[in-house]
Amino acid sequence: MRCVFRDIRYENRNQKWFQLLFSGREWTPLMKALALIEQVEEYNGTQAER
Incomplete structure (x- = not known):
């Protein structure tokens, strides 16, 4: 189990x-905020490669 x-x-x-x-x-806004943070980190990672 x-x-x-x-x-x-x-x-x-x-x-x-x-x-x-x-x-x-309580949870829906938190999950949306975490997804937004993930997108920002991904964007910053692509900007660092350029």
Whole structure:
């Protein structure tokens, strides 16, 4: 039997079970903010290569 708590990681944020557990008024803005931070870091990484 797998322990769900071991799988709670940012990498699993796109899994259906993760989105089911962590959704709502508190979590949705947080997940959007984390996605925005990821995009900014990706953009900064591409700018550094140029």
